[in-house]
Amino acid sequence: MLLMLKIILFPILFLLCIVACILFIPLQISATGTNRTGDLEFRSKVYWLSWLFFVKILFKDKKLSLYIQIFGIPIKIPLKKKEKKTVSDKMTLEESLLKSAETEKAEEKPEKKTEKTKKGNDRKKTFGITDVRSVYDTYKPFVNSVVFPQLKYIAHSFTIRVNKLDLTIAADDPSFVGMTQGAVTALSPFMNSVKFLNPVSIRFDYVRNTTEFYADLYFSMKLYGIVIRLLIIWWHYRKMSRANIRVSHESNVG
DSSP: HHHHHHHHHHHHHHHHHHHHHHSSEEEEEEEEEEETEEEEEEEEEETTTTHHHHHHHEEEETTTEEEEEETEEEEEEEOOOOOOOOHHHHHHHHHHHHHHHHHHHOOOOOHHHHHHHHHHHHHHHHSSSHHHHHHHHHHHHIIIIIHHHHHHHHHTTTTEEEEEEEEOOOOSHHHHHHHHHHHHHHHHHHHHGGGGGGGGEEEEESSSSSSEEEEEEEEEEEHHHHHHHHHHHHHEEHHHHHHHHHHHHHHHHO
16 A cells, blocks of 8 residues: 555656646746858857756858757757749749639639628627627726736736947948937937846948847846736636626626
């Protein structure tokens, strides 16, 4: 009997540990991208317990590569390129689509169209602006008192950080660069107070015609905070719906 309990409890505890790890260990993403001299490069890492699960995305020399690492074992996933269709193939596809469309139109009956239009008119009549307003009025207190405050707490479960952003704005038309510089200069007094934009540097080049950038970004997500807040919203919604059912039942009885 004791052996049977051990056999049953061990997988349950193992599953609980996995769920706890998923909830309390944040998912993290780091990404870097560069575009200098017209060569676009992008690197991204998605990891949750980096030694357990790790995904690496690399775009270099116009080639996309994907690597997955599970329990320290790297696995490269080959990405197949889509073969470009020739002009003759495209023409044959277009001709076949036109023929199929013509046959479908010929097979369609006018009675079906009238039935569809009638159904559409009935749906429009059954649901109008007054119904939208009534739904909005009933759920407005719930949204203002429960949903919006909980969404503010959910926002704290996400972390977005700009480690570095080096941007050089250039274009074929120098007037566009000048207008952009004027807009950035006008907004700079308001941007200085935002800590999120402290590592951002912007330059303007009136000679070159290609915009260049170097970006280093970080993102993390705490799942337990999101799950808890969503459960709170669901609990309040269920409580409100039960109260509405009780009130409607009492009004019908009376």
